[in-house]
Amino acid sequence: MVDLVYDKRLYKYIKMTAIPNENMAFVEYVKNCYDSYIRLDYDIKSKKYIKIGLNVKGRYIYVIDHASGMSSDELLNNFSQVGSHTGGTNDNVNALFSKGATDTTALGNVTYISIKDGKLSSCEITHYDVYNKILNDIDVTEEDRVKYNIPGNGTYLRLDFLETYNIKSYEFNKMLPTYFSLKNIMENDGVQLYFDYIDIKGDYIDKDKLLKLDVIEIDSVLIQDEKIEIPGWYTDSGEKVYSYFNLYLAKDEIDVTSTESSYRRSGCFIDYNDVIIDKTFFHRSLENVPISKKIFGTLKCDFIYELMMRYDNGDTNTKNNLPLIEPNRLTGLNKHHEFVRDLMLVPREHTKFILEDLDEKQSSFNENSSIKIDDLFNLIGEWHSAVLYEMKEFLYSFTKKKSKSYYNKIIKISENVESISEKSEYNFKDVEDIEKKEDGNINPSFPSLTITFIYDYNKYPYVLYNINSRIQVDLNVTDYLLSRCVKYDKETKTFNVTNVKELSINLVHYLSEALSREIFKFMDSKLNSGETVERNSDDSFNKLFEFRPSLHMALYSVLITQGKLNDILSNES
Numbered sequence: 001m002v003d004l005v006y007d008k009r010l011y012k013y014i015k016m017t018a019i020p021n022e023n024m025a026f027v028e029y030v031k032n033c034y035d036s037y038i039r040l041d042y043d044i045k046s047k048k049y050i051k052i053g054l055n056v057k058g059r060y061i062y063v064i065d066h067a068s069g070m071s072s073d074e075l076l077n078n079f080s081q082v083g084s085h086t087g088g089t090n091d092n093v094n095a096l097f098s099k100g101a102t103d104t105t106a107l108g109n110v111t112y113i114s115i116k117d118g119k120l121s122s123c124e125i126t127h128y129d130v131y132n133k134i135l136n137d138i139d140v141t142e143e144d145r146v147k148y149n150i151p152g153n154g155t156y157l158r159l160d161f162l163e164t165y166n167i168k169s170y171e172f173n174k175m176l177p178t179y180f181s182l183k184n185i186m187e188n189d190g191v192q193l194y195f196d197y198i199d200i201k202g203d204y205i206d207k208d209k210l211l212k213l214d215v216i217e218i219d220s221v222l223i224q225d226e227k228i229e230i231p232g233w234y235t236d237s238g239e240k241v242y243s244y245f246n247l248y249l250a251k252d253e254i255d256v257t258s259t260e261s262s263y264r265r266s267g268c269f270i271d272y273n274d275v276i277i278d279k280t281f282f283h284r285s286l287e288n289v290p291i292s293k294k295i296f297g298t299l300k301c302d303f304i305y306e307l308m309m310r311y312d313n314g315d316t317n318t319k320n321n322l323p324l325i326e327p328n329r330l331t332g333l334n335k336h337h338e339f340v341r342d343l344m345l346v347p348r349e350h351t352k353f354i355l356e357d358l359d360e361k362q363s364s365f366n367e368n369s370s371i372k373i374d375d376l377f378n379l380i381g382e383w384h385s386a387v388l389y390e391m392k393e394f395l396y397s398f399t400k401k402k403s404k405s406y407y408n409k410i411i412k413i414s415e416n417v418e419s420i421s422e423k424s425e426y427n428f429k430d431v432e433d434i435e436k437k438e439d440g441n442i443n444p445s446f447p448s449l450t451i452t453f454i455y456d457y458n459k460y461p462y463v464l465y466n467i468n469s470r471i472q473v474d475l476n477v478t479d480y481l482l483s484r485c486v487k488y489d490k491e492t493k494t495f496n497v498t499n500v501k502e503l504s505i506n507l508v509h510y511l512s513e514a515l516s517r518e519i520f521k522f523m524d525s526k527l528n529s530g531e532t533v534e535r536n537s538d539d540s541f542n543k544l545f546e547f548r549p550s551l552h553m554a555l556y557s558v559l560i561t562q563g564k565l566n567d568i569l570s571n572e573s
Contacts, residue, residue: 008129015103021168022061025104025159026052027179029063030193032101034185036067036155048188051149051208053196056167060108060160069116069153072136075123079112080131105129108162113148114155115140127162170197170205177211178263180279184271186213216250216265216296222354223247223297224424228346232319233339235306245347247297247354247426255293268297268347270333272304277325278332282348285465288474290452291358299347307339350428357426359467451507451568453477453495455488464514473514481506497569504560507568512552 019025030050037048051064070078079102104110105127111134113122122134148156161167176195177186185191197206226245233241247268254265267287270278281287281295308324310317319338326334333340454463454474461479465472477486477495485499485506497503559565 011129012106015106018103019106021172022054022107022159022161023168023173023176023179025061025107026063026176027181028101028104029157030182030185033063033065033067033155034191036065040068048191050191050193051196052193053198054167054173055196055198056200057198057202059167060158062156062158064149064154064156066150066152066154069150069155070112070114070121071116071119072121072123072133074116075112075114075121076131076133079123079125101125102129104159107165108160111158111160112155113157115144115148115150116153120144170199173197174206175263177213178265180267180269181276183213183269183276184274186211187215213265216248216254217252219249219251219294221246221424222249222295222426223350223428226350226428230301230303230339230342232342233303233307235303236310241301241303243299243301243343243347245297245299245350247295247351249358250294250296253293254296266293266296268299268351270299270301270343272300272302275305277304280332280344282344282351286348286352286355288463288465288472289355289359289467291355295351295355299343301343346428350426353428354426356467449473449511449568451475451511453486453488453569455490455495462510462514464517473511475507475510500565501560504565507559507565508552508555511555512548515551516548 019028030052033050034048049064049066051062053062055061101110102125105125107127109127110125111122112124113120113135118140119137120135120140121137124132124134126132145151148154150156174197176182185193193211195206195209195211196204197209199205223245228243228245230241230243235241245268256263267279267281269276270280281292286292304324307315307320311320311323315321322334322337324334324337324339325332333343335341449471451473452475454476455478456476457478459474459476461476461482463474463476465474475482475486477483477488482503485497485503487496487498488494489496559568
């Protein structure tokens with residue numbers, strides 16, 4: 001028997017993927033500093049000093065903390081190995097794979113200088129994955145303390161960039177506080193995170209700038225401390241597993257999408273023991289609903305840590321046969337893991353219910369600002385009916401509900417939501433109570449088609465989703481073709497159509513493409529659902545290819561020949 005040999009080339013690619021730029025390096029370093037304070041069992045509200053800096057002229061970054069510091073042996077243990085769990089016995093830290101700090105050598109060479117109990121130690125980790133011990137527990141001098149800005153215990157690190165690395169812009173670097181994994185740090189009044197930025201000329205652009213996120217002003221508490229049992233999962237001691245769900249509505253939109261330096265604070269942050277590991281809206285379609293830009297919350301489940309440790313130790317449970325978190329921590333929770341699906345089920349359905357309810361109450365949607373899908377059906381039937389049945393089946397799925405779905409039990413049955421309490425606006429009954437009920441009211445009519453203009457640097461030219469029995473298409477006017485015929489006023493946040501004919505032609509193409517793609521995905525999903533169908537993916541694609549011109553002509557007739565463009569736009573001023 002021969003053990004496999006792993007070449008350094010493999011780790012080179014892994015770390016370059018994990019740490020592509022200096023902001024990601026800062027994220028790892030700041031989390032490590034915060035972990036050091038946590039290991040000291042500091043009170044959560046006590047002051048924690050962290051200093052980070054970027055010297056563009058000198059081509060290096062530096063980070064300083066005043067936490068516990070490390071001895072020579074601790075430096076060796078923490079940074080000479082990759083893949084081990086170095087968080088010690090404290091499960092409130094991020095050190096799951098002992099690779100975050102070492103991954104940063106993808107950008108260059110890292111030097112650590114640490115002071116602990118009057119002794120100074122230092123080491124270097126090179127870009128080529130070599131650990132070099134430099135100083136070994138020597139007596140610290142006052143000159144050392146001034147040089148590295150460490151009055152007591154603490155650590156100073158410096159990352160010198162490779163000559164081939166291109167340092168990002170100042171605009172990019174100042175977005176650091178918006179990284180979701182730093183949320184608890186950025187919003188913690190006990191953390192003092194300072195930032196220095198020295199430009200290519202050697203001048204300070206920022207010096208001792210305190211990095212903080214503005215406090216989100218809450219309009220209403222939607223869900224507070226909802227205790228959700230995760231069925232089929234038990235702790236090592238045999239106890240049931242629970243998560244705790246909170247959801248809030250902000251007074252104003254908390255996402256910034258109208259500039260190239262855009263960021264999002266909306267969504268639900270998933271954590272165990274205050275370690276944030278993911279941010280999600282549970283389903284991609286939910287983040288497109290306009291009201292979602294005001295929604296944020298938390299989903300806490302400390303069992304996540306226990307489950308990760310079980311996997312590390314060779315868990316025999318077949319439901320825990322996949323890593324719960326992707327090692328590079330770029331994609332958050334592994335959505336293919338059975339526990340993740342069970343964890344997100346109830347929060348997803350509750351969130352969807354609330355978003356639809358809020359959309360119905362607060363949306364400016366007007367039934368007159370839409371066209372009925374029936375208008376398209378009548379025209380399509382005149383030219384081609386090869387997949388008309390599939391199109392109707394797809395569109396009807398927006399309103400048709402199947403009794404076996406938990407979501408369908410809750411979405412149309414208002415009695416499943418208890419009356420408003422003092423704690424929150426929505427109080428859902430237990431899953432067991434809901435599953436005993438029949439389906440609620442179902443609207444059998446086809447949905448309307450509505451278009452809304454958006455201005456978002458992060459999105460594609462169009463986004464299609466469904467909400468409250470209408471098909472909503474968001475058209476992004478940052479797209480070149482749309483920007484030629486629709487102008488956005490950033491001050492008044494209004495959209496003005498400047499060329500009706502050109503817009504109509506562009507809409508024919510975009511709507512045809514958007515609807516065709518969604519219909520194809522719907523048809524193709526039935527092939528993977530186990531449902532018996534007399535076709536394969538190629539058949540679906542070929543039929544859709546034949547059907548596309550008919551949809552194209554139907555849209556042309558409705559929007560241009562019949563002049564119904566104004567009927568379909570919901571927010572053109």
